[in-house]
Amino acid sequence: MSDIDIKRISYLAKLKLPHEKEEFYANSLKDIIKWVDNLKKIDTSEIEPLHNVTEKTVSIRTDEINKSNSVDDVLSNAPERAQNFFKVPKVVE
Amino acid sequence: MKSSISHIKDSLRDKKISVEELYDEFLIKAKSSKTNSFNLLLDKENNILSIKESQKRYENGNPLPLDGIPLGIKDLFCTKGIRTTASSKILSNFTPNYESFVTQKLLDDGSIFIGKNNCDEFAMGSSNETSFFGPVKNPWKNKNVPTDDLVPGGSSGGSAAAVAEGTCVASMGTDTGGSIRQPASLCGIVGLKPTFGSCSRWGIVAFASSLDQAGPLTNSVEDAALILNSINKHDFNDTTSSNHVREDYSNGINDKLDQKIKIGIPSDYLKDVSGDILSQIENAKKALIKHNVEFEDVEFKTTEYALSTYYILAPAEASSNLARYDGIRFGVREDGKSLDDIYLNSRTKGFGNEVTRRILIGAYVLSAGYYDAYYRKAQKVRRLIKDDFQRIFNDVDFILTPTTPNEAFKIGNKLDPISMYKNDIYTVPTSLAGLPGISIPSGLSTNGLPLGIQFIGNYFEEKKLLQIAALAEKELNFNEQ
Incomplete structure (x- = not known):
């Protein structure tokens, strides 16, 4: 196991860990990754990954329009809105 | 008051109590409870229409399957117009505009929601201590240390505590690695x-989509079957x-039971367990052996890898x-x-330690x-684990295990994550394989705390699974102990 670059991982997860907590999470992650490393003992070279245990029960519905949510419904929980849009700080100059 | 759904329905039918009086009775008890098992309780005014309609159906002699039954709903199910938080700060102001599939089916069958049950934040936890709204207290006490507040288990800890103390007749929970069975x-x-x-899973706040499954927490196996009848339906969404x-x-x-039943007991599950836990399995064996049931030792090859597999897949999802x-939305x-600052600040401040x-x-x-x-x-x-179960099910009808490796522990006692994760050692393998499992109370520990046993069935064999669980429940007679 290589060292954990906690800054990189938290950036990937869009989290800004407070400086004093970086070590706490880095150590915690290290412990957990070490703990799950026992999987390396098993030979899985011939095994297919399992994505979904019910992979054999697929059903297809007819393509019908179903109006369940209005624009107002969708926007009703928005922290900030302007007319029919979610409002965010300016992203382009 | 701990009555079964069918008993309560009889009382409503015989006019011994009205739907409104029943609701009042549970709500008053829930409001005075000190377990913190509800994030939100619904006053009678919120449900008055449903209460009146339900009463009318009883008077017309055509009540629905769950008519008038006050249910708790884990705060992970989206409920239309009712705040749904997943016990997280980041959703603490969220009111869905739609109803989850499962809760809609419960409403269609006449049940009435009394409130939203506390749970671990985003269902991540085994003790209900990660909730933004504070821990839930188990209504049970250790008879040797009665001053200690104990965890109810998790993540459906509020659901389990509420049903156990009788502040709702049953509750809907969700289970990703044991979150229904362990608290039960x-x-x-x-x-x-x-x-x-x-x-x-439509309308349930997602944790790990290949594992999440809704299910009931109830006072009896029959109640679990009645609720399963309502919620077990195909959904295109x-x-x-x-x-x-x-x-x-x-x-x-x-x-x-009209045919011989064979139950496997995984010897590898019982290697290091306490005498208390071992005696639950022994008692269940003794109780069932007179009923055309035979037991066989079985051994998994993959148990030691289950928790590692789970703690990679579930966090990834x-x-x-x-x-x-x-x-933003x-x-x-x-x-x-x-x-970018909004993303970073909202997420960092909105999620608790375990979720982070x-x-x-x-x-x-x-x-x-x-x-x-x-x-x-x-x-x-995960495929090897699934195959391991299938190998064992070639030979047996059910697998019997303890549900948890220990009794309820003191709030604040287990601080490091790995020892907390080990609480789900008996429930996680079943979840990874996608199989059905039921925990029923089997007896008391030497500290006077409840312990449970788990029956695991083959895919979609809930009917048989509930039958064997009902038989064990009757024989073990936990509620009369």
Whole structure:
């Protein structure tokens, strides 16, 4: 196991860990990754990954329009809105 | 007051109590409870229409299957017009505009929601201590240390505590790695996790989509069957919803077993367990052996890998599912100068420690350079675990295990994550395989705390599973102990 670059991982997860907590999470992650490393003992070279245990029960519905949510419904929980849009700080100059 | 659904329905039918009086009785008790098992309680005014309609159906002699029954709902199910928080700060202001599939089915069958049950934040935890709204207290006390407040288990800890103390007749929970069965066991009630794909995940706040499954926490196996009848339906809105033919799960639940039943007991599960736990299995064996049931020792080859597999896959799926909480479309927004600052601040301040930890694990095992070594590897081992169960089910009808390795512990006692994760050692393998499992209370520990046993069935064999659980329940007679 290589060292954990906690800054990189938290950036990937869009989290800004407070400086004093970086070590706490880095150590915690290290412990957990070490703990799950026992999987390396098993030979899985011939095994297919399992994505979904019910992979054999697929059903297809007819393509019908179903109006369940209005624009107002969708926007009703928005922290900030302007007319029919979610409002965010300016992203382009 | 701990009555079964059918008993309460009889009282409503015989006019011994009205739907309104029943609701009042539970609400008053729930309001005065000190267990913190509800994030939100619904005053009678919120439900007055449903209460009146339900009463009318009783008076007309055509009540629905769950008519008038006050239910608790884990605060992970989206409920239309009712705040739904997943016990997280980031969703603490969220009111859905739609009803989850499962809760809609419960409403269609006449039940009335009394409130939203506390749970671990985003269902991540085994003790209900990660909730933004504070821990839930188990209504049970250690008779040797009665001053200690104990955990109810988790993540459906509020559901389990509420059912155990009688502040709702039953509660809907969700189970990803044991979150229905483990708290049911620690609170002395019944908890059923159906086969993955049985009950639609639509409208349930997602944790790990290949594992999450809704199920009931109840006072009896029969109640679990009655609720399963309502919620076990195919749904096109959940692509993993199975389209198999459903049965009537309560009809004939107490019928005598007409054929010989073989139950496997995994010897590898019982290696290091305490005498208390071992005696639960021994008692169950003794109780069932007179009923045309034979027992056989079985041994899994993959048990030692189950928790590792789970703690790669579940956080990976969680980190992906929880990417939607960005402070833009719903949930709590924390200010920032740029869009990126809003994302970072909202997420960092909105998630608690355990959720942050799991998002980080997930991001790590999915990141470039580690994806194959961890995530893909765990998916392969998951197949081996599923195959391991299938090998054993070639020979036996059910598998019997303890539900948990220990009784309820003191709030604040287990601080390091790995020892907390080990609480789910007996429930996680079943979840990875997608199989149905039910925990029923089997006896008391030497400290006077409830312990549970778990029956695991083969895919979609809930009917048989509930029958054997009902038989064991009757023989073990926990509620009369």
